Amino acid sequence: MTPKQVTAFAPATVANVACGFDVLGFALEAPGDEVTARLRADIVAASVIITSLSGGEGIEFDGIPLDAEHNTAGKAALSLLQAANAPFGVELKIRKMMPAGSGMGSSAASAGAAVVAVNELLRLNGIRHFTPMDLIPHGMEGEAVASGSKHADNVGPAITGGILLLRGYNPLDAVEIPVPKRLHCAVVRPHIEVATSMARSLMPKEIPLKTAIMQWGNLAGLIAGLMKEDYALIGRSLNDVVAEPVRAQLIPGFHDMKRAAMAAGALGCSISGSGPSVFALTDSLEAAQKAASAMEAALRPYNVDCTEYVSKLWGTGPKLF
Amino acid sequence: MTPKQVTAFAPATVANVACGFDVLGFALEAPGDEVTARLRADIVAASVIITSLSGGEGIEFDGIPLDAEHNTAGKAALSLLQAANAPFGVELKIRKMMPAGSGMGSSAASAGAAVVAVNELLRLNGIRHFTPMDLIPHGMEGEAVASGSKHADNVGPAITGGILLLRGYNPLDAVEIPVPKRLHCAVVRPHIEVATSMARSLMPKEIPLKTAIMQWGNLAGLIAGLMKEDYALIGRSLNDVVAEPVRAQLIPGFHDMKRAAMAAGALGCSISGSGPSVFALTDSLEAAQKAASAMEAALRPYNVDCTEYVSKLWGTGPKLF
Numbered sequence: 001m002t003p004k005q006v007t008a009f010a011p012a013t014v015a016n017v018a019c020g021f022d023v024l025g026f027a028l029e030a031p032g033d034e035v036t037a038r039l040r041a042d043i044v045a046a047s048v049i050i051t052s053l054s055g056g057e058g059i060e061f062d063g064i065p066l067d068a069e070h071n072t073a074g075k076a077a078l079s080l081l082q083a084a085n086a087p088f089g090v091e092l093k094i095r096k097m098m099p100a101g102s103g104m105g106s107s108a109a110s111a112g113a114a115v116v117a118v119n120e121l122l123r124l125n126g127i128r129h130f131t132p133m134d135l136i137p138h139g140m141e142g143e144a145v146a147s148g149s150k151h152a153d154n155v156g157p158a159i160t161g162g163i164l165l166l167r168g169y170n171p172l173d174a175v176e177i178p179v180p181k182r183l184h185c186a187v188v189r190p191h192i193e194v195a196t197s198m199a200r201s202l203m204p205k206e207i208p209l210k211t212a213i214m215q216w217g218n219l220a221g222l223i224a225g226l227m228k229e230d231y232a233l234i235g236r237s238l239n240d241v242v243a244e245p246v247r248a249q250l251i252p253g254f255h256d257m258k259r260a261a262m263a264a265g266a267l268g269c270s271i272s273g274s275g276p277s278v279f280a281l282t283d284s285l286e287a288a289q290k291a292a293s294a295m296e297a298a299l300r301p302y303n304v305d306c307t308e309y310v311s312k313l314w315g316t317g318p319k320l321f
Numbered sequence: 322m323t324p325k326q327v328t329a330f331a332p333a334t335v336a337n338v339a340c341g342f343d344v345l346g347f348a349l350e351a352p353g354d355e356v357t358a359r360l361r362a363d364i365v366a367a368s369v370i371i372t373s374l375s376g377g378e379g380i381e382f383d384g385i386p387l388d389a390e391h392n393t394a395g396k397a398a399l400s401l402l403q404a405a406n407a408p409f410g411v412e413l414k415i416r417k418m419m420p421a422g423s424g425m426g427s428s429a430a431s432a433g434a435a436v437v438a439v440n441e442l443l444r445l446n447g448i449r450h451f452t453p454m455d456l457i458p459h460g461m462e463g464e465a466v467a468s469g470s471k472h473a474d475n476v477g478p479a480i481t482g483g484i485l486l487l488r489g490y491n492p493l494d495a496v497e498i499p500v501p502k503r504l505h506c507a508v509v510r511p512h513i514e515v516a517t518s519m520a521r522s523l524m525p526k527e528i529p530l531k532t533a534i535m536q537w538g539n540l541a542g543l544i545a546g547l548m549k550e551d552y553a554l555i556g557r558s559l560n561d562v563v564a565e566p567v568r569a570q571l572i573p574g575f576h577d578m579k580r581a582a583m584a585a586g587a588l589g590c591s592i593s594g595s596g597p598s599v600f601a602l603t604d605s606l607e608a609a610q611k612a613a614s615a616m617e618a619a620l621r622p623y624n625v626d627c628t629e630y631v632s633k634l635w636g637t638g639p640k641l642f
Binding site: 019020021022023024165166167168173175177203204205206207208209212213214215216217218219220221222223224225227228233236237242 | 340341342343344345486487488489494496498524525526527528529530533534535536537538539540541542543544545546548549554557558563
């Protein structure tokens with residue numbers, strides 16, 4: 001009997017990673033979204049219907065549309081089904097574990113899980129299917145629905161796992177960077193929303209050449225540090241002199257959280273994606289737990305609730321159920 | 322008997338390496354400068370006298386001062402002798418194989434050879450001496466005499482060999498990047514001079530953020546490519562969208578040379594340092610020879626003489642005689 005249903009998990013992701021603005025992202029082990037794709041021979045071929053949108057405790061879904069063309073998971077699945085010339089339609093059930101506008105790649109997790117699930121359905125039914133790398137452009141179609149622009153620094157690592165460098169987009173050139181064994185991540189998500197478009201509008205159109213040189217020196221150092229498993233070099237390189245200085249104002253208590261994470265032994269600490277989540281990288285699970293607690297405590301005086309996540313980096317590829 | 326004399330070789334270097342403006346450099350096997358340091362107990366302690374400046378065929382030395390304070394090799398040696406609190410003075414003999422203003426790190430090769438030779442003299446005489454990494458700041462003192470600014474993207478790899486990333490300068494953070502086994506380099510040096518100060522003055526004070534993102538995406542890709550020994554990725558990453566577009570005009574026939582190198586199979590081709598030398602990286606000796614010939618032929622219609630160099634990257638540390 002041919003399987004008619006597949007469920008896939010795609011994780012939260014940290015984009016930018018301090019000095020890697022717009023070109024670097026990595027996947028966490030948790031949290032993440034789950035999407036179930038069910039083969040539907042009774043609807044138009046290569047079409048998508050969304051029949052369920054549910055989520056974790058306290059996760060709001062107001063404003064997430066259910067029609068496939070305007071839903072990140074739906075649009076990503078549509079793009080893939082059309083590329084595969086699928087002879088059947090697909091029904092999606094989406095379980096979200098992160099709210100939108102969190103800076104943790106919420107839309108990317110949904111789009112990523114959708115293309116991974118649909119791709120597996122294609123494979124199991126003997127239809128043309130794709131490698132994780134080749135799924136990224138379809139995930140990007142979903143991302144574009146949410147953010148208005150096609151980018152892959154969240155949806156790329158959400159699909160492939162690990163640390164992904166987006167060297168360029170013409171054509172898409174995604175480079176897997178090996179994950180150092182001891183690397184862990186603490187994320188604190190304040191319960192406020194920062195619209196990506198708002199965070200983008202703060203970015204200057206031009207930056208001083210000297211600033212750019214500092215940023216690319218740090219990014220080159222970060223890539224070398226990750227590949228050498230040199231935690232001290234990773235730490236020295238985790239400096240963002242471009243986005244963080246202008247975006248920190250959007251996050252209450254950011255500077256206090258960062259100071260607390262560093263004092264607790266983090267290698268580095270910066271804004272996750274366009275915020276408001278704040279991430280810290282560490283060289284042990286224990287240090288990540290300490291950094292998360294320290295950041296949470298530093299945020300307390302600002303009267304903003306938050307959720308903490310402590311996780312290894314998610315090194316493996318797509319996860320299927 | 323304690324040795325009284327040491328000769329050291331330091332190689333030509335290619336700084337910037339397309340996308341690594343101001344932060345990346347690598348060493349060639351040849352050409353390079355040689356400096357002989359001789360212990361002189363009969364002059365002021367920790368002082369330097371230069372008694373000879375000679376060089377290869379056709380290498381001009383007009384304008385290179387012989388007093389140590391204003392000579393790159395002399396100043397670098399002075400800085401090192403003072404840091405070591407040397408109880409003796411040193412006499413230097415300098416043999417230059419590249420003219421100044423060539424974009425091949427001529428002053429860095431002299432400064433690098435000087436500190437390596439003097440350091441060995443210190444070691445052999447039981448005086449405090451330094452690791453190659455710790456010699457770099459003294460080499461930079463020499464570089465500052467020639468260019469007016471302290472930078473290490475030439476003198477760093479001239480001293481350590483290999484590929485060196487200068488992540489930052491406060492404090493100096495030099496990161497060794499492993500040299501891919503098959504990597505070769507072709508350099509064509511047109512017989513014209515480009516003053517570093519002139520090349521610097523062309524650089525804009527600010528650059529578009531989008532341009533900066535392209536540059537750091539490429540640099541991150543280049544570091545990953547070098548460390549993965551992924552020659553195709555190295556090739557895709559060797560793009561300079563910041564300096565090359567404004568500096569190409571200083572080099573007659575640059576675009577024709579680049580086109581010729583790429584057509585001959587080079588991984589990438591750009592300006593060496595601030596020019597006028599042009600370098601191409603390849604994945605074999607044969608390809609480097611072809612690229613050098615193709616660039617030379619492309620330059621011929623411009624009626625500019627040139628010298629070609631084909632070399633492996635110089636992977637090992639200081640060379641002593």
